[in-house]
Amino acid sequence: MLNTLVDGQDFKLGLFAPNCSGGLAVTKVPERWSASWADNLRLGRLADEVGIDFILPIARFVGYGGETNFHGSVLEPIPWATGLLAHTSRVVVFATVHTAFNHPVVSAKQLATIDHVSDGRAGVNIVAGWNQPEYLAMGLDLPTDHDDRYAMAQEWWEHVRTLWTCEGRIDLEGRFFSSHGVEAEPKPLQGTLPVLNAGSSAQGRDFAARNANYVFTIIGDADEGATLTKQLTETARNTYGREVGVMSPAHVVCKPTRAEALEYLHYYAEENADWDAVDNLMRLQGLHAQSFTKEMLASFRPRFAAGHGTCPLIGTPDEVADEIERYAKAGLAGMTLAFVDYVTGLEHFAAEVIPRLEAKGIRVPRAALSS
Numbered sequence: 001m002l003n004t005l006v007d008g009q010d011f012k013l014g015l016f017a018p019n020c021s022g023g024l025a026v027t028k029v030p031e032r033w034s035a036s037w038a039d040n041l042r043l044g045r046l047a048d049e050v051g052i053d054f055i056l057p058i059a060r061f062v063g064y065g066g067e068t069n070f071h072g073s074v075l076e077p078i079p080w081a082t083g084l085l086a087h088t089s090r091v092v093v094f095a096t097v098h099t100a101f102n103h104p105v106v107s108a109k110q111l112a113t114i115d116h117v118s119d120g121r122a123g124v125n126i127v128a129g130w131n132q133p134e135y136l137a138m139g140l141d142l143p144t145d146h147d148d149r150y151a152m153a154q155e156w157w158e159h160v161r162t163l164w165t166c167e168g169r170i171d172l173e174g175r176f177f178s179s180h181g182v183e184a185e186p187k188p189l190q191g192t193l194p195v196l197n198a199g200s201s202a203q204g205r206d207f208a209a210r211n212a213n214y215v216f217t218i219i220g221d222a223d224e225g226a227t228l229t230k231q232l233t234e235t236a237r238n239t240y241g242r243e244v245g246v247m248s249p250a251h252v253v254c255k256p257t258r259a260e261a262l263e264y265l266h267y268y269a270e271e272n273a274d275w276d277a278v279d280n281l282m283r284l285q286g287l288h289a290q291s292f293t294k295e296m297l298a299s300f301r302p303r304f305a306a307g308h309g310t311c312p313l314i315g316t317p318d319e320v321a322d323e324i325e326r327y328a329k330a331g332l333a334g335m336t337l338a339f340v341d342y343v344t345g346l347e348h349f350a351a352e353v354i355p356r357l358e359a360k361g362i363r364v365p366r367a368a369l370s371s
């Protein structure tokens with residue numbers, strides 16, 4: 001099967017966070033995303049049909065509170081990905097795995113299994129960890145030394161990769177994980193899986209440059225994307241002799257007129273924002289992660305309500321397509337999309353925006369890629 005995610009042919013489009021209640025919109029509006037399995041299945045089939053390249057879940061174990069308990073209901077990524085992959089035929093589905101909460105022997109086998117279920121369409125998003133309430137929920141301490149979180153992630157990934165290439169029974173000895181007499185069959189169909197990583201600190205970006213196909217990073221706008229892409233691709237090439245693509249998450253409000261788009265944005269992300277959840281989310285991000293700079297956290301409160309601090313794609317189909325073109329020209333390899341209601345949002349995006357991206361030459365029609 002052709003894995004469109006690593007063909008390097010055009011600008012990749014994914015969906016982010018549909019397994020989480022609310023998706024990326026921290027809002028109380030009744031049409032907010034439920035993240036039910038039925039809705040995820042409808043969305044997965046639609047994504048497959050309209051040529052979305054990949055779907056990326058968030059692994060979340062404790063919600064952010066507020067009136068809606070944003071991200072309080074979350075389909076666990078491994079079984080969620082397995083179900084979606086079994087019901088689709090083209091789209092790549094990632095599983096997001098916390099290296100502190102999952103033993104590499106179990107993860108290696110789970111990820112290889114979903115790769116077999118899907119005939120080679122699985123991917124892995126590696127999370128080193130940052131969210132202290134989740135460590136408490138697991139009975140663990142968040143390592144105060146940020147370097148240690150990534151040292152653990154590196155060892156986790158090296159054990160998984162060794163298990164995917166070893167013959168017979170082996171022992172693995174490490175600082176964080178030890179395994180004796182392990183067998184790891186079956187292997188992933190293509191030897192490994194596409195890897196995403198969303199580390200944002202210096203250590204996180206170094207981890208991504210060393211290990212990932214794509215680094216997922218928060219940027220303020222396309223200009224910042226251009227600077228960061230240059231830095232990250234140079235680090236990967238010069239330090240590790242490898243190629244890495246840069247992607248960024250976005251939220252979309254696309255309507256026939258700009259006034260309608262702005263009106264809907266105001267309705268869900270201002271009038272009906274779940275501000276308590278927004279503030280909890282921003283507080284935790286500020287305390288334990290370095291995804292957002294201090295300047296971003298000071299000014300991004302509306303952007304957090306609208307889309308968890310991601311890039312806004314707001315306006316008419318022409319304006320949204322033009323904005324995506326700016327990110328593509330900045331050198332980004334792709335973006336993820338999120339909508340208040342992913343299904344109706346993606347239907348409209350596929351009908352109105354994707355043809356514009358194809359006309360601009362940013363996207364190759366999916367039918368042409370598979371022929």
Ligand SMILES: Cc1cc2nc3c(=O)[nH]c(=O)nc-3n(C[C@H](O)[C@H](O)[C@H](O)COP(=O)(O)O)c2cc1C
Pocket residue numbers: 016057058059060096126127128129130131197198199200201202203204205216217218249288289290291
């Ligand atoms: C696109 C994207 C996806 C992420 N997915 C998750 C996730 O599923 N679970 C999670 O706990 N953190 C997730 N994060 C957070 C990062 O993995 C990372 O821990 C955080 O950005 C802090 O990185 P740092 O420790 O390098 O500062 C995500 C971040 C981004 C930008």
